[in-house]
Amino acid sequence: MQFRILIVCSLLFLVTNTMIAQETYEKKPFELSGTISDKTTSKKIYLSLRTRTPEAKPIIDSAVIVNNKFLFKGFISEPTEAYIYHSRPMARLGFATLFLEPKKLDLTLEYNNFNTAKLKGSKTHDEYSLLQKLCKIPLK
Secondary structure (H helix, E strand, C coil): CHHHHHHHHHHHHHHHHHHHHHHHCCCEEEEEEEEECCCCCCCEEEEEEECCCCCCCEEEEEEECECCEEEEEEEECCCEEEEEECCCCHHHHCEEEEEECCCEEEEEEECCEEEEEEEECCHHHHHHHHHHHHHHCCCC
């Protein structure tokens, strides 16, 4: 009798974990449209992110800058940390950390100062920005 209960509990555990795993990795579309200051000489801008999927492969995408505007489209399953930069390697001329969400997002950048990047539409990014500001307050 105890053996049957153990088997039933094990099966329920496996079914529940399978359902949660499928729910967690369901990919939804995101759209990141952006504007970059008119001082740009770059013709491309890059976006790098790592999704939390079983493969967990990093994704690097590029978009062409036309009339100081660019657009990235893709799929993510949850809020995802990403980096946007305008040259390779990204450390050379700067980059910005973003938290993308599966929805439409708007980004405003200055060509020579990605630290002033403003992302609209991501609650996760808003929380990240607040945390960054709080970390800069000196401890008394």
